Amino acid sequence: MKNAIPAAVFSDTNAVIKSKIGNYVSKDFRKSERKDQYTFVYYKARFTEEPSDVIVKVFFQELERDMNVLGLWSNSQNSPKLREK
Numbered sequence: 716m717k718n719a720i721p722a723a724v725f726s727d728t729n730a731v732i733k734s735k736i737g738n739y740v741s742k743d744f745r746k747s748e749r750k751d752q753y754t755f756v757y758y759k760a761r762f763t764e765e766p767s768d769v770i771v772k773v774f775f776q777e778l779e780r781d782m783n784v785l786g787l788w789s790n791s792q793n794s795p796k797l798r799e800k
Contacts, residue, residue: 728787736762736765736789736791737763737765738763739761739762740760740761740763741760741761742761742771744756744757752778753775753777753785754774754776755772755775756772756773757772758771760789770789771787771789772787772788772789774786
């Protein structure tokens with residue numbers, strides 16, 4: 716993941732998320748879907764400042780046997796639009 720997302724971008728994105736929905740508490744795997752070289756992984760997550768569960772989707776692409784994070788989304792009403800590569 717370090718190769719896919721620069722450390723500064725990760726740090727900035729993490730700070731924005733924390734300021735809106737709080738600290739990460741827990742997650743439960745829900746499902747994954749694969750289509751060609753793309754994989755979508757869904758989690759139900761809890762955050763300290765979010766009153767209900769948040770669905771988080773991580774979008775990966777496999778290139779030359781490496782899995783790269785292409786995007787991160789959530790359904791939180793308080794969360795900013797999360798960054799895409």
